[in-house]
Amino acid sequence: MNTAKLIDGKAAANRVLKQVKADVQRLKRKGIEPALAVILVGQDPASEVYVRNKILRAEESGIRSLEYRLVANSSQAELLALIATLNADASVNGILLQLPLPAHFEEARALQAIDPRKDVDGFHSENVGGLSQGRDVLTPCTPSGCMQLLEDACGDLSGKHAVVIGRSNIVGKPMAALLLQAHCSVTVVHSRSTDAKALCQLADIVVAAVGRPRMIDASWLKPGAVVIDVGINRIEENGRSRLVGDVDFDSALPQVSAITPVPGGVGPMTIAFLMKNTVTAAVQQAHAQRSQSEAVCLSTY
Numbered sequence: 001m002n003t004a005k006l007i008d009g010k011a012a013a014n015r016v017l018k019q020v021k022a023d024v025q026r027l028k029r030k031g032i033e034p035a036l037a038v039i040l041v042g043q044d045p046a047s048e049v050y051v052r053n054k055i056l057r058a059e060e061s062g063i064r065s066l067e068y069r070l071v072a073n074s075s076q077a078e079l080l081a082l083i084a085t086l087n088a089d090a091s092v093n094g095i096l097l098q099l100p101l102p103a104h105f106e107e108a109r110a111l112q113a114i115d116p117r118k119d120v121d122g123f124h125s126e127n128v129g130g131l132s133q134g135r136d137v138l139t140p141c142t143p144s145g146c147m148q149l150l151e152d153a154c155g156d157l158s159g160k161h162a163v164v165i166g167r168s169n170i171v172g173k174p175m176a177a178l179l180l181q182a183h184c185s186v187t188v189v190h191s192r193s194t195d196a197k198a199l200c201q202l203a204d205i206v207v208a209a210v211g212r213p214r215m216i217d218a219s220w221l222k223p224g225a226v227v228i229d230v231g232i233n234r235i236e237e238n239g240r241s242r243l244v245g246d247v248d249f250d251s252a253l254p255q256v257s258a259i260t261p262v263p264g265g266v267g268p269m270t271i272a273f274l275m276k277n278t279v280t281a282a283v284q285q286a287h288a289q290r291s292q293s294e295a296v297c298l299s300t301y
């Protein structure tokens with residue numbers, strides 16, 4: 001295998017986490033201890049693994065982690081009450097609500113209840129709007145991680161044609177907004193696109209976020225394209241279970257100039273950017289608190 005073409009997400013994530021750890025140590029010396037609250041509703045096995053990994057990574061980074069568990073048949077009101085308590089707790093900087101929620105919850109309403117300043121997943125409409133306006137807001141972790149991988153692989157992205165496959169709120173749409181912010185020409189294709197493959201063949205950068213195993217093979221790709229494979233799909237192959245991406249890695253490799261593997265590509269970057277967002281949130285909240293107390297001091301004169 002031509003490893004020179006591999007975009008190593010684990011190594012990139014370790015670089016981000018090293019910086020996060022150093023930032024946390026610096027903040028602690030100034031009396032700021034970043035804290036992340038993770039809420040898990042129910043006992044979905046995949047969510048249990050994700051939450052465990054997030055808490056582990058937070059602890060390794062020096063971030064204080066708080067785990068809140070609600071039973072699957074909890075009510076929306078109980079979840080909203082917990083979010084309100086965490087919003088009001090000044091010692092909590094980031095709130096992460098692990099998705100998906102059990103079917104009887106209104107996911108969008110719960111996400112919207114999180115204080116946008118603590119919304120380390122970047123899903124609150126205030127942050128979504130801020131991203132599309134190019135404001136400095138908390139942005140979703142997976143697309144932010146993809147951007148870092150692209151910048152590491154390509155340097156300046158300005159003027160490149162990027163095709164994003166998928167238009168979810170979690171990956172596709174924020175990915176497109178971030179690429180646009182980096183001055184790419186951006187095309188988004190989705191399940192109703194009639195010419196997805198033809199558009200993809202024109203792309204310098206392809207970001208696949210579909211959830212269909214090995215949908216994109218070499219015939220979709222321009223020679224020399226850079227491919228970021230967000231997809232995580234579990235398949236049974238040769239009698240064993242394994243994870244594959246949305247891109248047919250073996251077919252694509254000879255055609256591309258760089259590609260992320262699955263696993264070991266985008267996945268580790270998602271958690272690393274969750275930690276980065278928690279630190280950013282802690283810093284922003286400390287600044288806001290300081291200017292508030294300065295304003296109080298000034299107003300007494």
Ligand code: NAD
Binds near residue numbers: 142165170
């Ligand atoms: P989603 O189901 O919400 O969205 C999938 C998108 O793909 C939709 O917008 C749909 O229009 C589009 N699509 C479906 N079929 C298509 C087709 N034939 N052609 C073109 N577009 C098509 O999924 P999501 O949450 O965006 O996740 C996508 C994939 O990324 C999944 O495999 C998910 O597991 C993975 N994921 C990985 C990470 C990570 O950290 N690596 C994070 C989030 C999601």
